[in-house]
Amino acid sequence: MSGNDNHSLDSDELCSLLEKKEPMLLFDLRLLESYKSGHIDGSVHAVCDAKAKETIMPRIPQNVKTVLVDDDGTMASEISTMMRSFGLDAHYLKGGMKEWNKETVQGSPSTTIHPDDLWEKISDDNLFLLDVRNKDEFSDFQIPGSVNISLPDVFSSENLSKIPKDKEIITICPHGNRAMVATFALARNGIQSHVLEGGLAGWSQVLNVVKVSDNPTIIQIEKVGKGCLSHMVISEGQAIVIDPLFPAKKYEDIAKKEDAKIVKILDTHQHADHISSAQKLAELSGGSMYESGHEEWERSANLLKDGDEISFGKSKLQVIHTPGHTPGSLCYLIDQKYVFTGDILFIESIGRPDLRDKAEEFARHLYDSLHNKLLKLHSETLVFPTHHGMTVVPENNAYFTTIEKAKQHDILKLSKEEFVKRVVHITVPRPMNYQKIIQINKGTIPLIPIDIPDLEIGPNRCSIAGT
Numbered sequence: 532m533s534g535n536d537n538h539s540l541d542s543d544e545l546c547s548l549l550e551k552k553e554p555m556l557l558f559d560l561r562l563l564e565s566y567k568s569g570h571i572d573g574s575v576h577a578v579c580d581a582k583a584k585e586t587i588m589p590r591i592p593q594n595v596k597t598v599l600v601d602d603d604g605t606m607a608s609e610i611s612t613m614m615r616s617f618g619l620d621a622h623y624l625k626g627g628m629k630e631w632n633k634e635t636v637q638g639s640p641s642t643t644i645h646p647d648d649l650w651e652k653i654s655d656d657n658l659f660l661l662d663v664r665n666k667d668e669f670s671d672f673q674i675p676g677s678v679n680i681s682l683p684d685v686f687s688s689e690n691l692s693k694i695p696k697d698k699e700i701i702t703i704c705p706h707g708n709r710a711m712v713a714t715f716a717l718a719r720n721g722i723q724s725h726v727l728e729g730g731l732a733g734w735s736q737v738l739n740v741v742k743v744s745d746n747p748t749i750i751q752i753e754k755v756g757k758g759c760l761s762h763m764v765i766s767e768g769q770a771i772v773i774d775p776l777f778p779a780k781k782y783e784d785i786a787k788k789e790d791a792k793i794v795k796i797l798d799t800h801q802h803a804d805h806i807s808s809a810q811k812l813a814e815l816s817g818g819s820m821y822e823s824g825h826e827e828w829e830r831s832a833n834l835l836k837d838g839d840e841i842s843f844g845k846s847k848l849q850v851i852h853t854p855g856h857t858p859g860s861l862c863y864l865i866d867q868k869y870v871f872t873g874d875i876l877f878i879e880s881i882g883r884p885d886l887r888d889k890a891e892e893f894a895r896h897l898y899d900s901l902h903n904k905l906l907k908l909h910s911e912t913l914v915f916p917t918h919h920g921m922t923v924v925p926e927n928n929a930y931f932t933t934i935e936k937a938k939q940h941d942i943l944k945l946s947k948e949e950f951v952k953r954v955v956h957i958t959v960p961r962p963m964n965y966q967k968i969i970q971i972n973k974g975t976i977p978l979i980p981i982d983i984p985d986l987e988i989g990p991n992r993c994s995i996a997g998t
């Protein structure tokens with residue numbers, strides 16, 4: 532099928548359009564290898580699959596000319612016909628790259644930045660984080676410090692003037708598709724930028740590692756895009772990991788660096804906002820996996836109950852059953868000095884009791900767990916939660932508090948009845964995909980690793996805001 536030739540361009544016509552420097556998007560639809568070995572200067576490699584159809588196409592402004600290039604013009608012709616039926620000003624290179632008789636350039640322009648590399652320099656003043664999602668998406672969650680100009684607005688000269696020329700610009704969207712269109716639109720206006728690879732889904736997988744203490748060694752591993760916290764505790768070369776996140780290999784790397792072996796892996800509860808890597812890490816490290824014996828599982832693990840003790844190196848871990856966020860939530864007290872509180876007690880807040888649809892009953896348990904168990908620990912006990920709110924300022928780059936400080940939360944000064952009344956009336960949006968995440972963590976449905984970034988996109992929402 533040759534398509535409608537009214538919207539085809541030959542090499543000369545496309546060349547003169549490029550020279551005019553009009554706003555235009557030039558997409559190269561060939562395989563990445565073909566693109567790398569020679570492409571038209573100014574073209575961007577694009578995968579035209581069903582996802583792109585859903586995500587990129589509706590966001591291309593109708594007045595911006597789009598030109599598609601493929602191997603021989605066949606597919607580009609069909610897609611541009613389809614795009615025109617949606618009202619877009621789409622064209623294609625007649626005969627594809629086979630007929631292109633002008634110069635080509637090689638390689639893949641460094642238009643992307645890996646999320647780990649962005650994290651390395653996130654506090655650099657020289658960065659300008661340009662989030663091109665729409666306003667609603669942006670207001671829901673964003674990388675702190677980013678500026679929102681939605682994709683259609685990136686094409687207007689008025690908005691272009693808001694983008695600094697002397698900074699490194701990173702374009703951001705959910706998966707990198709819209710950001711790539713933005714990066715290309717900026718490039719056509721002489722502004723260089725980099726697409727955040729994998730978008731916010733990729734950002735949600737960055738892990739930051741901070742050593743908090745020695746003897747026992749406590750290392751905090753944070754999923755920075757979500758504020759999820761996990762911990763490795765090492766005594767005499769034996770490491771345990773609490774609430775491990777994906778990618779699991781990161782913990783093996785940390786243990787190796789510390790000359791330690793991961794012997795035990797524990798979750799505090801069935802998580803609702805991130806995928807536990809406990810099972811994967813147990814496979815990788817050979818360590819034993821432990822889960823709450825007060826919760827139901829459809830995957831095999833050693834089960835822990837209130838009062839159980841686990842030894843590693845010279846350290847001793849004591850299990851405290853603290854229902855409230857989930858019925859089986861556990862806290863882990865190590866050497867009577869450090870308590871890992873899961874989603875029961877946070878630095879700035881407490882856990883939410885409503886993710887299993889029994890808010891009032893769970894709120895009563897939560898009150899008892901907090902007042903009769905956690906707040907009874909020694910006031911200097913260091914508290915390490917599994918999440919932190921985005922406004923919490925870390926201490927020496929780590930997130931922790933003490934029992935003494937936790938007692939100052941206003942909500943923990945209320946009577947039980949006042950507490951329950953207050954807690955059940957707080958409505959906080961639920962974590963995205965929380966039901967599916969719970970099922971995966973429980974073992975009811977299998978985990979498909981490639982799905983993790985999408986499942987985990989968005990902020991953590993396991994705490995009660997504003998308490």
Ligand SMILES: [Fe+2]
Pocket residue numbers: 800801802803804856874993
């Ligand atoms: Fe949770």
